Amino acid sequence: MSVFSGKNLICVRGERTVFAGLDFSLEAGGALVLIGHNGSGKSSLLRLMSGLLKPASGTLSWDGEETGEDPEAHGGRLHYVGHHDAVKPVLSVVENVSFWASLRNGGAAANEAARAALDAFGIGHLCDVPGRFLSAGQKRRVNLARILAAPAPLWLLDEPTTALDRQTIAALEATIARHRTGGGMVVISTHSDMELDAFQVLDLADYTVRQTGLEQAS
């Protein structure tokens, strides 16, 4: 059983401490929901978990091994969905998704995996449409299809429901549930309620030490 955990994490952005002394631990099949008001560090924590950001102090580890030791191996076991959808306007939907899949599974069957993933999010019929004709919600669905097209045990989703309609949110919830029954882990930051079962909530308000800027409503 894999365990993804963080100990005593401190995040500093532009000389401001976003959070300090933050601990979390996530086991296979687990889900962690990050809540907190704007600027409380949800996105920063997700970026920290992915390795895009380095913690000012503290350790992140996967099965007891520090993730910073081998960033490529850590990159290979996670999928990150951030604020941008990374959809190339001149590539077709299926080309967009299969490119990302080919980076992870060595190019084998990337195309079929991409089509299946697009079907799961209900945009299989848009396979050959160039990215520039997609709406914001459709781009987000393409981005979510990317994480389905190549398997990875850890999903880091930063407000994944942005621009999605109700039906797709349900599809996403079902996808996450399937991912978790398969032993996958999910970390989600969200403002809207998502239906998940048995999840942990990390309230960033309790961990935050604010030095300047935002006032804490205590």
Next chain:
Amino acid sequence: MSGFMSILKRDLHLAIRQGMDNMMVVMFFVLAVVLFPFGVGPEPNILARIAAGVIWVAALLASMLSLERLFQTDYEDGSLELLTLSPIALEVIVLAKITAHWLTTGLPLIVAAPLLAVLLNMNTEGFPMLILALVLGTPSLSLIGAVGAALILGSRRGGVLLALLILPLYIPVLIFGVSAVDAVIGGFESKAQLLILSAFLMGALPLCPWAAAAGVRQAIE
């Protein structure tokens, strides 16, 4: 290796679909060279004397034009973050993007160069050497430029900043590239210049992707 090929294929694909961008680089190259006879006057001897230098300077400026976009579009749409988080080393990814950049800009410049050399009345003995020097020199330009392109990520007016950062670093390549051609036309050996150009390339090949990857990591943080 397959990751390298996937990224190379994707970048070439993107470049071909946005064909106009690369055509513009070549058009700029041609126009910049064609301006010289108007400025210097149509004296064949003078043009022949400056031909190698003019072609090299124009190639330098043209390859720089497209460098700004090397990482910028991926940076803006979030692709660069995802590339960084892929299981492939960022240095390899950067090298793949540089290779794609050279294939879509450096190579067309090399193809266009002999034609421009004819326009400038360059001594035909220098043609093979001009091509050889460009083949050795332009990959170095793409490699060095990538470091600058990574450093300007996230800055406004990056294009001008890129020129200020990169053009001074292009000077050694320019000096030896031009002197290789001039030496052959003057009837001398040009082995030394070619060796130095190769040395630049061999030095830039491992160092520049590494430095550019560090710049990219800094930019997305």
